[in-house]
Amino acid sequence: MIELSGDLFKITKKQIHVWFINLDITEEKIIHLNHFLSEDEIIKASKFRFKKDKNCSIISRGALRLLSGKYLNTNPKTIKFKYGDFGKPYYDMHTELKFNVSHSGNMAVIAFVLNCEIGVDIEKLKYDFEVMDIVDNYFSESEIESLKKLPGQDQVKGFYRCWTRKESFIKAKSKGLSFPLDAFSVSINSDEEAEISETKWDKKEKDLWNLFSFTPQKEYIGAVSVRGNIENIKYFNLNELL
Numbered sequence: 001m002i003e004l005s006g007d008l009f010k011i012t013k014k015q016i017h018v019w020f021i022n023l024d025i026t027e028e029k030i031i032h033l034n035h036f037l038s039e040d041e042i043i044k045a046s047k048f049r050f051k052k053d054k055n056c057s058i059i060s061r062g063a064l065r066l067l068s069g070k071y072l073n074t075n076p077k078t079i080k081f082k083y084g085d086f087g088k089p090y091y092d093m094h095t096e097l098k099f100n101v102s103h104s105g106n107m108a109v110i111a112f113v114l115n116c117e118i119g120v121d122i123e124k125l126k127y128d129f130e131v132m133d134i135v136d137n138y139f140s141e142s143e144i145e146s147l148k149k150l151p152g153q154d155q156v157k158g159f160y161r162c163w164t165r166k167e168s169f170i171k172a173k174s175k176g177l178s179f180p181l182d183a184f185s186v187s188i189n190s191d192e193e194a195e196i197s198e199t200k201w202d203k204k205e206k207d208l209w210n211l212f213s214f215t216p217q218k219e220y221i222g223a224v225s226v227r228g229n230i231e232n233i234k235y236f237n238l239n240e241l242l
Helices: 029-034 037-045 051-072 131-137 140-149 154-172
Strands: 015-024 082-083 090-091 097-104 107-116 118-124 184-186 194-199 209-214 220-227 232-237
Touching: 015 051, 015 220, 029 051, 029 082, 037 051, 051 097, 051 107, 082 140, 097 154, 097 220, 107 118, 107 220, 131 140, 131 154, 140 154, 140 184, 154 184, 154 209, 154 220
Parallel strands: 015 232, 097 118
Antiparallel strands: 015 107, 082 090, 097 107, 118 220, 184 194, 209 220
8 A cells, every 4th residue: 555645634724625536446445444444334334235335335434534544643543423413524523624525426525624614515427317307496596597508418517516516515514405405506607616606594605605616537526615715725536545
């Protein structure tokens, strides 16, 4: 295994670190990541019926522990987590470091920041549905109008840009999907800067957030939301270092 350099984990205030992990890795690397898991996490992973789901659990949780151990300068196996009302995980210790995790298809993403609430989402693109048949249930009026103007498959990509941006925002706010999705709006078009354009309950809240979109590989779209002033975002590929 390649030793992870400590220089990679010097995160500063007003900075986000986003780590990508392709879940299609060798059995040797899965065993390596499994060593970082707690007993409860090992038991949880063993209960998955399908090997792909079991491996996803081991890799994403093992990667979280590995990276967290580097940022926190502690033994990854001894890190404890606690959970909010809607299942959002936090470190069960006093630290400025915040994180969030998402996975879809063969990709996982872990985002870190200091002293800010953070949410991240990634989705593998699927084209087997009619976008306009389902948006009324999830999007605001302005988002729906923006989607209607997009041609063909651009509509699908627009849907996922919108969905990941909204999901990352909800996760950052520690809210479940019971939060009204039409109560806020995000930008959709590929030529627009990612942003939260409207928060109906408080017109000023949208200005407190930073929103970023990313494409870790073809057919995937992701987004990260942070409440606070962010000046820099860095992306890393963990597979290159395992």
